[in-house]
Amino acid sequence: MIRFSVVIPTLNEANNIDSLLACLFAVDLPPGSFEVIFVDDGSLDGTPEKIRAWEGRANVRLIERKSRPDLQASILAGVAVARSDVVVAMAANLSYPSEQLPAIVAPVLDGSYDVAIGSRYASGGSTEGGPLHRRWLSRIGNWLARLIFDVDDVTSEFFAFRRELASTIAGQGQENKILLELLMAGLGKLKVVEVPIHFRGRKRGISELPFSHPWSYLQRLMTLAGGSVTTGTANRFAATTLLCVIIDAGLFQLLMSSGTGLALAHMMSFLAAAMVNYTLDSKWSFWLRHPRPLRWHQTGRFLMVGGMALLIRGGVLALLIHGWHVPPILAIFPAIATTAAINYLGAAFYVFPAKQNSCSSDIRWRVASIGIVVLIILLRLIYVGEGQLIPDEAYYWNYAQHMDLSFYDHPPMVAWLIWLGTAIAGNNEFGVRIGAFVSGLVTMGYLYALARNLYDKSTGMRTVLLLAILPFSFATGMLMTADAPVIAAWAATLYYMERALIAGRSSAWLGMGIAFGLGLLSKYTLGLLGIAALLFVILDPTARRWMRRPHPYLAAMLALLLFSPVIIWNMEHQWASLSFQSSRIKGVGDDQFSTHLLFLNLLVLLTPVGLLAAVLALLPHDGHDKSQSARRRRLFVWVFTGTPLAIFFVLSMFDSLRFHWTAPLWLAVLPSIAWMMGATGDLRGITRSLQAAWKPTIAICIFLYALILHYAVLGIPGVPYPTYLNHYFWREATGEVEKIVEEVQHQSGQKPLVVGMSKWPIASSLSFYNRKEPMDIRSRNMFGDSGAMYQFWYPSEPPTTRPIILVSIEKKHLECDRWGNDITRMLDRPGPIESLLILRENKPLRWVYYRVAHGYLGIIHHGC
Incomplete structure (x- = not known):
């Protein structure tokens, strides 16, 4: 009785037929339990004759196709004549191990799975031999497919499946993608298993893979993913783009x-x-895919894609x-190329997508x-080196110019990364x-792994999406402040804590100790995570059983060891940093109620939709899932989000908080929010409303980020810079201060002392x-005011006859300090306050104020 059929497509494989069949009929299976069906696509080397020689002595059949060679069509032709309900597709090139046939x-056969794949890339699988470029193309192709399918080797040519599944792919796809089509047709419904195999490169014969195969594969993958991506649309879009390049580049020049x-x-x-491009795309490039009048939502989507392309190309x-x-x-030409790529993909997937039911x-x-x-990573990468430093970043850059084990107001990691x-x-x-850019990528990787462990792969991908677009994480992926490495370490610590506390992995305690120490x-x-x-x-x-085992205590000791540079620095500096940080907590009781500001900060950090989703995610959301694993998952999210939030909430009742301090604590709840975004079934009304609200929220956030970056770097024609940006544009302002320094030095014959009249921003930026x-x-600490690390770098300044140039962003700081002390009494013959308008391309950016004195008399406290 035939239990399964092996379908083998052939094209000029005469040298391999005898060896292949000898191996197949030598496997440890009952005689007559399977048949071998060869489907030949017009071989000219005697392949059919070789196969016919076996027909009389084994259960072998030959089908000869007269149409154009097509691997998928050949397999389907073999399936059509198979005499069993289970089919094994197999290549004839001897690269796949015949001895693995029973395992696959x-x-x-036993009904456990619908599809079984002989996988080169599953755990235990391997590849050997073959051209290097083919092996890399295979790995890249499978890596791209894994973004959609939960399969490691979607391009395998050795797999078993139930015969009835072939009807789901008949007439779809093309050429070498039958397994891809099979998996896509039954996505979410099929039970699939991968059996690791050892793949050997072809030893005899020539590969018939055409040079166009990689593009054809990528095109089909994008089509299956919902994009209107065909050779026709690509060619027509290229033609319209060529015309638009002429218009764009010519007018620009x-x-x-x-x-x-x-x-x-x-x-x-x-x-x-863009106007020409949209007209031609809607009437020609994508017309065959969308032969109907344009709708308003398509125009809106086109404007969104075009706006993003415009703002990115500005960068x-x-x-x-x-x-x-x-x-x-x-x-302009690389900029136009970037624009064209964004416009094409945006049009194919967003403006003119394939039918939604595809x-x-x-x-x-x-x-x-x-x-x-x-897109977000590209946006960051383009603008990360073009936007000017904010004063905080310049201050931490000064850390790196005075490298030490730690610093007064922050631990040293930010300085080490900048260095x-x-x-x-x-x-x-x-x-x-x-360093911030890399920290952002690390955060994405760890949070994806955490969400995948708590839920599934799709939730992990949506979690990374949220991480990319929410304000609290977008900013930390670009700006090099202490928040960038701490968010990466926070995500890593959460991942290892989940592995240790929920999955019970003892080895995770090592990772947790390292991540906690680096954090x-x-x-x-x-430390709130502790x-x-x-x-x-x-x-x-x-x-709770971990309390009786050494792993948590060893992890704590490892974290303490990594933290030791900070302890050593504090020991050498009278515990200055720890005293400074604890003084913020001692501030409790100052009656600076700021809970309402905390709420407003959360609206900014998470967006209103994100904040509402976070609140909802902290409520039970697993439906009828009352399993222990679901209960422990909820507890993990509640504890690792709620504990830090509760502490910040209590502090906000007695003291003021910086708006970004709470940013890392939301990492623990992001996977639950992401799960809610894709949840289906019987959902609460508010959950469905949130799912609908995420799409415009994501679009608005991305557009605003691009707009802000373009505005900061190149500006927006007709939109002046507001006065609250007086802390920015220090590149141009420093150039003007340098001119003042040169003039004063020329007049006095002495090099002047330049004093930034702020705690540290002005001095650091200059x-x-x-x-x-x-x-x-x-810094202003030379007048007895606070200067943070400047107090350590320049603890005192003796009286001097050198000229003094005071630089400020506000006039009042050139007369009195923040306590009302008259600083002019500490200056020798101070001149009048001068104002300086900073320009870029003859457009006003901001004002800078300065005054020049003939010398410095030392610290004297007098009221204004």
Whole structure:
């Protein structure tokens, strides 16, 4: 009795037929339990004759196709004549191990699974031999497919399946993608198992894989994912793009040559080209896929995609022209290429997508997550080196210029990352911020793994999407402050805590000790996770057993060892840093009620939709799932979100809080929010409303980020910079201060002392952007005021006859300090307060105020 059929497509495989069949009929299976069906696609090397020679002595049949060679069509032709309900598809090139046939077909024969795949990339599988480029193409193709399918080897040519499944893919797809089509047709319904195999590269014969296969595979993968991606649409879009390039580049060059600013020139040329592009795309490029009049929502989506492309290309132009000094006439072409890629993918997946029923909601969320996360990473990467440093970043850069074991107001991790980044990339914005960029990627990786462990892969991908678009995490992935490494360490600590406390992995305690120690080196706030972990162990009976084992205590000792540089520095400096941080807690009782401000801060950090979703996610949301695993998962989310939040809430009742302090604590609840985004079934009305609200929220957030970055780097024509940006644009302001220094030095014959009249922002920003002769820069602590780390770097300044230049962003700071002390009494013959308007391309940016004195008399306290 035939239990299964082996279908083998062939094309010029004469040299392999005898060896293949000898191996197949030598496997440990009952005689006559399977048949072998060869489907030949017009071989010219005698392959059919070789097969016929076996027909009389074994259960072998031959089918000869006369149509164009097509691997998928060949397999389906063999399936159509199979005499069993289980089919095994197998390549004829001897690359797949015939001895593994019983292991691959068994899970389908016994009904445990619908599909069993001989996998090269599953745990235990391997590849050997074959051209290197083919092996890399295979790995890349499978990696891309794994973003959609939960299968490691979707391009395998050795797999078993139930025959009835072939009807779901008949007439779909093309050429070499039958397993891809099979999995897509039954996505979410099929039970699939991967059996690890050892793959050997072809020894005899020539591969018939066409050069167009990679593009064909990628095109089909994107089509299955819901995109209107075909060769026809791509060719028509390319033709329209060529016309738009001529319009765009020509108008851009014309405007630039007439003296128009970069921002206005590239926006005007883009808008002219975009109108032509949209008209042609809607009427021609995508018309065959969408032969109907345009709807308002499509126009809105086009405007959204076009706006994003415009704002990102502004960053590309700034990077090429200002950063790499490429002439504008050449820089416009890579910028246009970036625009074209965003427009095409945006049109294919967002403006003119394939029919909504072509893929499930889960797949659409996965595709959206991939596209948006890639877009956010691209946005960060383009602008990370073009936006000027905010004063906080410049201050931490000064940390790196005075490297130490720790610092007064923060642990040393931020300084170490800046030191490493600037050592590699130089003392520029990119070098300062590359650590934040990498920290953002680390956060994404760990939080994806956490969400996948708590829920599933799709939830993990949506979690990374949330991490990319929510304000609290977008900013920390770009700005090099202490929050960037602490959020990465927080995510890593949560991951290892889940592995240790819920999954029961003893090895996770090592990772937790390292992550916790590195987090404490980033910011003391991470210590709140230690309190949460202790509370979880107390509340959870299963985790409570760790109290009797050495692993948690060894992890704590490892974290303390990593934290030892901070302890040593504090010992050497009279515990200055720990005293400073504890003084913030001692501030409780100052009657500075700020709970209402905490709520407003959360609205900004999470967006209103995100905050409402976080509240809802902290409520029971597993429906009727009353299992122990669901209960422990809920407890994990509640404890590791609620404990830090409760502490901040209590503090806000007695003291003021910085708006970004609560940012890391939301990492623990993001997986639950992401699960709710994709939940189906009987949902509460508010949950369905939130699911609908996420789409506009995501779109608005992305657009606002791009708009803000473009505004900060290139500006928006006709939109002036507001006065609250007086802490920004220190690159241009420092250039003007350098001119004042040169003039004073020329007049006096002495190098002046430049004093930034703020705690540290002005002095730090001037130090970073000082590109000419190094200035001698101090902070306001030389007048007896607080200067944070400047108190350690420059603890005192003796009286001097050197000229003093005071620089401030407010006039009043050039007369009195914050306590009302008259600083002019400490100056020798101070001059009048002067104002200086800072310009860029003849456009006003901000005001800077300064005054010059003939010398410094020392600290004298007198009221104003």
